[in-house]
Amino acid sequence: MEYTYKLQNLMSKSNDLLAIRDNFESLLSKSVFSIVESQMNSNNLEVSVKNRIFSVVVECVQNICSNDVVDATSKNSILVLNKEENGYKIVVGTKLNNERKDRLSSLLNEISSLSTEELKLKKKELFSSREELDAGQKESLALIDMFNRSAGHIKYYFESENSENSFLIIEIQITNN
Amino acid sequence: METALKEIHSIMNDEHAVLVYSGEFNQDIVKSMLSYTEGKLDSSGIDNLVKKKIFNVMVEQLQNITKHQYVDGEDSTIQPCFVLIEEDTYYNIVTGNPIKIDTIDMVSERIDKVNSLDAPGLKALYKEARLNSRISDVGGAGLGFIDVARKTENKLDYSFYDINSDNYKYFTLKTQVNKIIE
Numbered sequence: 001m002e003y004t005y006k007l008q009n010l011m012s013k014s015n016d017l018l019a020i021r022d023n024f025e026s027l028l029s030k031s032v033f034s035i036v037e038s039q040m041n042s043n044n045l046e047v048s049v050k051n052r053i054f055s056v057v058v059e060c061v062q063n064i065c066s067n068d069v070v071d072a073t074s075k076n077s078i079l080v081l082n083k084e085e086n087g088y089k090i091v092v093g094t095k096l097n098n099e100r101k102d103r104l105s106s107l108l109n110e111i112s113s114l115s116t117e118e119l120k121l122k123k124k125e126l127f128s129s130r131e132e133l134d135a136g137q138k139e140s141l142a143l144i145d146m147f148n149r150s151a152g153h154i155k156y157y158f159e160s161e162n163s164e165n166s167f168l169i170i171e172i173q174i175t176n177n
Numbered sequence: 178m179e180t181a182l183k184e185i186h187s188i189m190n191d192e193h194a195v196l197v198y199s200g201e202f203n204q205d206i207v208k209s210m211l212s213y214t215e216g217k218l219d220s221s222g223i224d225n226l227v228k229k230k231i232f233n234v235m236v237e238q239l240q241n242i243t244k245h246q247y248v249d250g251e252d253s254t255i256q257p258c259f260v261l262i263e264e265d266t267y268y269n270i271v272t273g274n275p276i277k278i279d280t281i282d283m284v285s286e287r288i289d290k291v292n293s294l295d296a297p298g299l300k301a302l303y304k305e306a307r308l309n310s311r312i313s314d315v316g317g318a319g320l321g322f323i324d325v326a327r328k329t330e331n332k333l334d335y336s337f338y339d340i341n342s343d344n345y346k347y348f349t350l351k352t353q354v355n356k357i358i359e
Contacts, residue, residue: 001349003192004273005338008258008347010181010188011199019197021189031216038209039200075195078186083200091182159183169182 018081024066052149060092063142087175196261202243248275276348287319
């Protein structure tokens, strides 16, 4: 059971409060958020900040962590809630095959290069045909929302696991301002 | 990256942990842990009786952490911790919290005593403990350990780890709830 002490040690040193490992296929965003929300209640966060965190958690759980391109039965994704001095950081990690890696890499590079106005236009364009969006467009909308909600405070990187799979980590910072 | 996400994920993968919470425990946190677990169990179509057992054991252990989470004048990075582990045939509910070194012998004796008894023995011990118990300012009289052992019908697994303190160690308690009732 040394792992319990190791986990608490790792988590408390980096101010991580919560880690959920799952494939997020059958988990409702609501149940993930209920656990996040209980942590935020004691920190007098403004409702608007809570709403931003909730939206980001929903997008992460539904569109980033949840995917059926890698073995859907294994728990290949992780969501970590990190407490910062002026807000929270949501960190997600998920295993990807090369096809999804290329798609998300290109989307993240494109979206992070856009201005606020350009993001609005892109969102509007995607929203006009939202009933027939493909996987990439859904991910695009999710990422735009995450960039908007965090005012662009997003870091991401890919780690290669083998010739077929990579691990994507995205950090989304939501502050009180 | 400030968070140790990859390392945390790797340990969780190795141990089959699905949920880890490390930080202050209060009523809201306990409620949300239970609600999260309920959602998870509902989606896996688990037997209601098993679900009830998991809940009861979780409540007992989470209450225990809530009572014993505070340490006086020690490093504030030593936090209580809750870990839920899912294996094919059972769940493990693991808690960790700092414990005063001078109470370790008493806690070990209580758990060892519980682990040495069979079902009728535990029933008798529970009755006796209830009759003789006096609730102290920090918790019960070991009734929780007896209760958990009776509900899970499994032995309690525990350890104490050194945390560079003259007064405290880190106490971990693991209970196993089988998914299938025999």
